Amino acid sequence: MKTKLTLLALLTALTAIIMGCGDDKKGRGGAGARSDVQEAALKTYVAPGDLDKYYLFKSGGHSGQVYVYGVPSMRHISTIPVYTPYPATGYGFDKESKEMLGGYTWGDAHHPSISETNGNYDGRWLFISDNANNRMARIDLRDFKTKQILGPLPNVSGNHCSSFVTENTEYVLAGSRFSIPLPKGTYENIQDYATKFKGVVAGIAVDPKSGEMSLGWQVLMPPFNYDLGDAGKGPSKDWGFWTCYNSERAIGKLEVTSTQKDRDYVAAVNWVAAEKAIKDGKFKMIGGVKVIDPKDVEGVVYLLPAAKSPHGVDISPDGKYIVASGKLQSITTVFNFEKMLTAIQNKNFTGNEDGIPVLNYDAIKDAEVNVGLGPLHTQFDDKGNAYTSLFVESAVAKWKLGTWEILDKIPVSYNIGHLTASEGDTKNPTGEFLVALNKLSHGRHLSVGPSQPEASQLIDIGGEKMNLLYDAFTEPEPHYAQMIKADKLKAIEVYPKEENKHPKAIWDVKDAKVVRTGKHVEVYMIAVRSTLEPTSFEVNKGDKVTIYLTNIEQTTDELHGFGLNEYNINVVADPGETKVIEFVADKAGVYPYYCTNFCSALHQEMQGYMLVKGSGGVSATRTNGNKLMAGQ
């Protein structure tokens, strides 16, 4: 308590000094959104050794990765490589992760989604979509490692409207942003876009125990651009929702051609009905996936007319409202789920698109909320409020569900895309914090040249008025994020020896060995403070080399790397982990290998040599460190 008070006094003093400098604009990093410094400092200060209250998982956009931050400190804690090789953790260099990446060296990691049980984050997995190569990845939050990459998904093209999970993680939603002729590999003339190109929306099935993803169902859709989605909750839990732009089915300069109609759509898919249709055999096999054609199957998909070129569609925590943000208008459209069901029952349709009924707008709409310019995406708190990001206006609007009144608005710096509230897309948001994921930072940070980071701003939403607390910066480019209470995750920091079932793992330096079978050399290697055993091995040029590297440490943070000079290899094994490194020794000569991840006082000494004989047929031999010394 005493230290808290001292800290308070110190911060107050510090604040006074900073406030004193406040008049000097240069001292505060330009113009833009401001905060009450004293209050913000106290709310975001996490003392050395103390832990943050929330994890924030930000998608890394075209970096292909996921960034882990702590809230409220907004400290970047780590990066989880997903779609892009990442030498820092050896990702994409060992056999397993290389195979998982499937030859791709980047992805566009768009929307992360934490697995849910009963509509609440359960902290088991984090799914993230790839807009570029149409994949879906699953990160296990037990060890913060990418465990599976599914795809490229058949028929899905531009997996942007993804990876939202259903209430009990039965499915992860996916779909096409860029409609194409199906199946993939088919050519059609671009002039036939409106009729011969197709979109799909999809549910990727998730095994409830292992999290293993598999191709679930797909629904064939008109060639619109499916943009974002959300799964229903509570009463609407059997449904998935996707927004789309370009219901004009236009080609060419979409900026103009796709923005002619006043309304586009939200597609609502009853995934329970989709499951049943698949079970009843009412599907076509396209590209190896069971695809439902709405022309043939009634009751699976409907279209809700929504304000122009909508981006986000977000289901309120109680599952009753469907909130679609029309980015080219100043309104957010709120649909009533009950009214939607009634309209479906009464066949209250105003038309159809390729056999998909379009629901009567006036019959299903509850409100057009005048939130401001360029509404994109909405999150919720625990008091029945909604928070909508306004890209054009560079602001966040807070408004009330049910009364639809605008309660508050806060400027952000600048041009906010998505926003994420603490557990704000679940059935039980905590209503504490909100992070504005801004697209432009415009000199809010020390200048780093023309290549600019993105800005994330932490906003306190605990009170009546929103309060800006902190600016943080992220490499390009977070699109969406998930904020989960830290105590919901129980991460391990060591792989227990008992759990390592790798058939090639060895746990005693005495077992380190080199085995030659024809032109294949297998090296059973141990990494432990402070040696890589064997400390050298010989191969012939052209041999295939497989190294099974086991880190036999059982202490947190004792990672060991294996960097092989001029062979473009760097693998890191965590404590208790076995990694497989495979390559062809296609260059003769002597190549040092060494521990790349600093481990101990004798880290520099942790090194060895791969000796590649240019010709001849020597069999692989092992020299161990002590013997070498004795021989000299």
Next chain:
Amino acid sequence: MQNLIKKTSSFFETPINLRGRILVLVGALVLLPTFFVPLWNMTLYSNQFPDGLILKIYSYKLEGGKTPNRDDLREINSLNHYIGMRPLQEEDFTEFKWIPFVIGGVMLLALRVVVLGKMSKLVDLFVLFTYFGLFSLWSFYHKLYLYGHELDPTAAVKVPPFTPPMFGHNTMANFEVYSFPGVGSYFMAVMPLLLLAAMWFSRKEWLKERKP
């Protein structure tokens, strides 16, 4: 002189009274926990390990502190290898074989005293147990001495030979080492006290017998 011999032998013939026998029985029972709780605890603190690396020595096994994120015994061995200390491993401690065996034997002898109820048997038990206790302490100290003195001459870090602390605290490199008897040792220390108490309470029988 003759009188003294008479006196002592009559003392050894003294029967143990009920109170005494109960105390000896309790003495046998207080040894039971030594099969379950540590006899000695060592804790090694450093900046990297503010919560301390923990080593527990039982009558029959060696156990390091274990959390999902750390295996203390493995860690202590990893660090000790830099100064050339042999890894601490159960196989190297013959104590883990004979200590539980001897404790079991002592318990049986204590039950024998309870049944036969002779002062001579009680004195035997007391002497035997005290010898066993002191020998175990010496053996433990000797083990520590050997671990600290038989250092591998090719070790990366050369340190002068040392004996890790047995009682109390000292500083070794970046570690603060605390070493104290564990709960099991306290139970073992209570045992001879109970035996002495049994003798004390049975002295009346001896005095009674000498009266006529």
